[in-house]
Amino acid sequence: MVDGNHIVADFIFNTKYETLPSAVQYQAKRCLLDILGATLGGTSTPVGRIITRFAAEQYRGGEATILMADAKASIVGATLANAFAANALDIDEGYRLIKGHPGANIFPAALAIAEREGKSGEELLEAFIVGYEVAIRAGLILHGIYSTYHGSGSWGALGAAAAASKLLSLGSNEIRSALGIAEYHAPMTPMMRSIDCPSMLKDGIGWGSMVGVSAALLAQMGFTGIDSLLSDLEHEHLIAELGQRFEILNSYFKPYACCRWTQPAVDGALAIVAQHHISPHDIERVVVEHL
Numbered sequence: 001m002v003d004g005n006h007i008v009a010d011f012i013f014n015t016k017y018e019t020l021p022s023a024v025q026y027q028a029k030r031c032l033l034d035i036l037g038a039t040l041g042g043t044s045t046p047v048g049r050i051i052t053r054f055a056a057e058q059y060r061g062g063e064a065t066i067l068m069a070d071a072k073a074s075i076v077g078a079t080l081a082n083a084f085a086a087n088a089l090d091i092d093e094g095y096r097l098i099k100g101h102p103g104a105n106i107f108p109a110a111l112a113i114a115e116r117e118g119k120s121g122e123e124l125l126e127a128f129i130v131g132y133e134v135a136i137r138a139g140l141i142l143h144g145i146y147s148t149y150h151g152s153g154s155w156g157a158l159g160a161a162a163a164a165s166k167l168l169s170l171g172s173n174e175i176r177s178a179l180g181i182a183e184y185h186a187p188m189t190p191m192m193r194s195i196d197c198p199s200m201l202k203d204g205i206g207w208g209s210m211v212g213v214s215a216a217l218l219a220q221m222g223f224t225g226i227d228s229l230l231s232d233l234e235h236e237h238l239i240a241e242l243g244q245r246f247e248i249l250n251s252y253f254k255p256y257a258c259c260r261w262t263q264p265a266v267d268g269a270l271a272i273v274a275q276h277h278i279s280p281h282d283i284e285r286v287v288v289e290h291l
Helices: 004-014 024-044 046-058 075-088 102-117 121-145 153-167 174-185 191-196 205-220 231-238 259-278
Strands: none
Touching: 004 121, 004 231, 024 102, 024 121, 024 174, 046 075, 075 102, 075 174, 075 205, 075 259, 102 121, 102 153, 102 174, 102 205, 121 174, 153 174, 153 205, 174 205
16 A cells, blocks of 8 residues: 555655766746746736735735735735736746646745745745645546545645645654645635636645645644645555656647637637737627637
């Protein structure tokens, strides 16, 4: 029997940036730059401005920076604000098979901890990679267990907890608790309801990232948690591949600031406009059909 949480904890604790394949290092830098750009852009949106004010008022502190704001907050507060911004424009990178966005969950949590702990850029990338690998596997398992399509925060919390645990140098038992705490308290966001009724809720990434970093901080204090869904025996092959198969290599980057589901329609519309020299004044309405 594979002890999935033990394998994951060992992977998080033992992974060293310098021993990772060069392709993984390169892709991690690309993903990190992409989500940084998405986050910086997202800070100027209405949701970015609201959540910045909320975090500065309700999570006071000077431990971590709220990006593009003349404000700092606690680690939890900065993570919450930056995570909402990361997903605000819907231009953040993603992974197809989990229908979501690992980096937006992981980056804000890792950034806040790295700032407080004075970590290097290499150490930040190291944590980002382990968080990414854990988040994707948690997403694949969660989608396999639950019939309802839950947003990225539901599994991204485990990736955020993994990255934060790495930067906090937690031990194996603490990491296991952090992952269990993160899963137990992660937001179970019903995505299709959010899609049917657009709002500022989005993918639940703000809360997922905040839960993940909180879980690691709690575990560091001795708070215990259950073993996470990473022990699910039907998906043990996903965990066994940790450190051998890097799913970050299969991430995608968006050309347009909208959900990936709609991007083929954007490509199609642009092609039609170019082919037929259509101006906006020529368009009365647009109908998109799924065949």
